[in-house]
Amino acid sequence: MKIAFISSGSSIHVKKIANELANRGYEITLYTLPDNDKLLSNFDKRVQIVKLPIKGKLGYFLNAPFIRRHLKTHPVDIVNSHYASGYGTLARLVGKHPLALAVFGSDVFGYPFRSKMNMRMIIKNFDCADVISSTSQVMAEKIREFYHRERPIYVTPFGVDIQIFRAVTVKKDDCFEIGIIKKIEKIYGYEYLMKAFKLLKEEYGVKNTRLVIYGCGSAVEKYQALSRQLGISKNVIFRGFIQNETVPEALSRMDVVCMPSIVDESFGVAAVEAMACGVPVVASDASGFTEVIEDGVTGFIVPKKDEKALATALYRVYLMSEDKRNQMGQAGINRVHQLYNFTNNMDTYESALKMALNRKKS
Numbered sequence: 001m002k003i004a005f006i007s008s009g010s011s012i013h014v015k016k017i018a019n020e021l022a023n024r025g026y027e028i029t030l031y032t033l034p035d036n037d038k039l040l041s042n043f044d045k046r047v048q049i050v051k052l053p054i055k056g057k058l059g060y061f062l063n064a065p066f067i068r069r070h071l072k073t074h075p076v077d078i079v080n081s082h083y084a085s086g087y088g089t090l091a092r093l094v095g096k097h098p099l100a101l102a103v104f105g106s107d108v109f110g111y112p113f114r115s116k117m118n119m120r121m122i123i124k125n126f127d128c129a130d131v132i133s134s135t136s137q138v139m140a141e142k143i144r145e146f147y148h149r150e151r152p153i154y155v156t157p158f159g160v161d162i163q164i165f166r167a168v169t170v171k172k173d174d175c176f177e178i179g180i181i182k183k184i185e186k187i188y189g190y191e192y193l194m195k196a197f198k199l200l201k202e203e204y205g206v207k208n209t210r211l212v213i214y215g216c217g218s219a220v221e222k223y224q225a226l227s228r229q230l231g232i233s234k235n236v237i238f239r240g241f242i243q244n245e246t247v248p249e250a251l252s253r254m255d256v257v258c259m260p261s262i263v264d265e266s267f268g269v270a271a272v273e274a275m276a277c278g279v280p281v282v283a284s285d286a287s288g289f290t291e292v293i294e295d296g297v298t299g300f301i302v303p304k305k306d307e308k309a310l311a312t313a314l315y316r317v318y319l320m321s322e323d324k325r326n327q328m329g330q331a332g333i334n335r336v337h338q339l340y341n342f343t344n345n346m347d348t349y350e351s352a353l354k355m356a357l358n359r360k361k362s
Contacts (some may be wrong), residue, residue, distance in 0.1 A: 001335060001353070002026070002027040002029070002077045003027065003028050003029070003033075003077065003080050003353070004078060004080070004096070005030040005031065005286050006031045006081040006082075006084070006087050006091040006340070007030060007080070007081060008032060008033070008036045008041060008082065009030060009032035009040045009043075010032075010036045010037060010038040010039050011082065011104075013135075013158055014030075014082050014093050015042055015043055016158075016342070017346070017349065018043060018047050019044040019047065021042065021346075022047050024092075024123075024346075027046075027048075028047045028048065029050060029074065029076065030047055030048065031070075031118050032049070032054055033054075033056070033063070034051045034052060034053070034059075035048075035055040035056065037051060037196070041348060041352075043074065044111070046068040052067070053066055054066075059090075060087065060090045061090070061311075063090060064095075067090070070232035071094070074188050076096075078353060079097070079180045080102065081099065081129075082104060083103070083158070084108065084122055085106075085118070085125075086106040087169060088101055088122070088129075089121055089125055090311075092124060092128040098359070099129050099130050099131075099285055100132075100133065100223075100353050101126065101131070101132050101133070102130070102132075102133045102134075102135075103135070104135060108134075108142050109139070123146075123147060123198070126143075126149070131154060131353075131355050131359065132152075132154070133154040133155070133156045133349070133352045134155070134266075134292050135266050136157060136267040136287075137291055138264070139203075139267070139287075140155055142287075144305060144335055153350040154348070154351075156345060156348045157340055157345045158272075158342075158345065158346070159272070159341055159346070160273050160341075161342045162277050162336065165196070165248050165251075165272075166248060166277060166333075167333070168248050168249045168251075168252040168277070169252070170252045170253050171222060171272075174208060175210055176208060176210070176255050177212055177256075178197065178257075178258050178314060179213075179214070179215055179252060179254035180211075180212075180214070180257060180259065181214040181242060181252070182214075182215050182259065182270055182319050182320075182350055183215050184219050185217045186219055187216060187261065187263045188262075189261050189262045189284060190226075190259070190260070191226065192306070192307045192310055193258055194226055194227055194230055194232065195230065195307035195316060196260070196311040197209075197232055197235075197236070198230045198232050199316075200315060201265060203257040204315045204318075210235045210236070211235060211236045212237045212250075212253075213237065213239065214240070214241075214250060215241070216240060218360065220238065223238075234307065247273065248277050251277040251279050251289075252277050252279070254279050255280075256278070256281070256299075257270075257279050257282070258283070259282070259283040259284065259286075260284045260302075260310055261283070261286040261289070261304070262304050264286050264288065265287065265288030266288055268283070268286075268292040268293065271283055271289055271293055275292070275329075275332075275335060275336050276328075276333060276340075278329035279339035280298065280325060280332065281293055281298065282300045282314055282317065283301060284301070284304040284305075284306075284310075285301050285304060289301065298328060298331045298332040298335055299328065300313040
């Protein structure tokens with residue numbers, strides 16, 4: 001099968017899907033805006049990259065003729081677009097069928113609700129698609145809230161490579177380590193995490209603890225300043241960017257991973273990665289996390305923007321015996337292997353593409 005991806009070259013998820021399909025023998029051509037190519041060097045060499053001539057938001061509209069011309073000399077069997085907003089619009093304007101449209105998150109949770117025009121655009125894009133896929137059940141339900149069509153939505157989770165994301169034997173000290181690997185932005189709840197950490201130390205009396213933060217973002221300095229303001233800076237460590245291949249080792253050093261997002265997420269992939277490494281997860285009740293974490297079994301779910309509840313859940317993990325904590329970690333591993341094995345999830349994704357090939361657009 002020859003597949004045209006009309007997608008962002010800077011999306012790690014697009015990269016993983018394209019590389020896996022190329023590994024399975026599919027011929028993949030990726031059409032991407034020229035300003036969205038941060039990860040292009042990480043794509044499999046068998047993936048053909050076509051940088052579109054027009055950049056920026058206008059590119060989602062004005063690059064359609066270029067792709068149509070290119071497809072005449074480089075025909076494909078199917079178009080697969082990722083993100084229902086910008087790239088979904090571009091794929092619709094290209095007009096090639098069958099079209100499989102994959103939604104990833106903000107294109108459903110945020111974009112349609114910013115204006116009536118955006119909502120009309122998203123609905124047009126869905127109507128044009130032969131198959132719609134979603135990375136989670138909660139996002140599929142979100143689509144159904146505003147897209148009132150009797151059509152199936154195929155759930156194809158991102159998943160993780162369980163050969164890479166697994167428990168690693170590391171030397172640990174006696175310090176109770178709370179960790180997070182996430183972009184450092186306000187929406188991911190860092191304010192509440194730091195306030196919860198302060199409560200854990202001062203109200204719950206957990207002195208021998210540290211908070212380790214991996215990631216970059218626009219709010220790094222803001223939260224470094226907040227840690228100083230709260231008097232916890234000596235125990236809060238900002239480690240910056242981390243290479244994907246070293247994430248399992250970093251996770252394995254943590255006693256608990258904390259994900260206090262204050263907005264809904266399309267899929268809790270960061271929580272799945274932690275669970276795959278056998279680490280309990282404490283997370284907010286953001287929709288992506290409530291789907292992947294089994295409350296009380298693989299971790300704990302607490303209300304958004306509630307530092308007291310967050311501190312209480314972290315304290316529960318702290319009080320666990322090593323055996324109990326390991327039992328919770330193993331439950332996480334089992335859940336990931338059952339539901340979020342990337343290879344199995346890609347089997348589902350592949351089936352959705354074949355469904356688009358076989359299905360006549362209604």
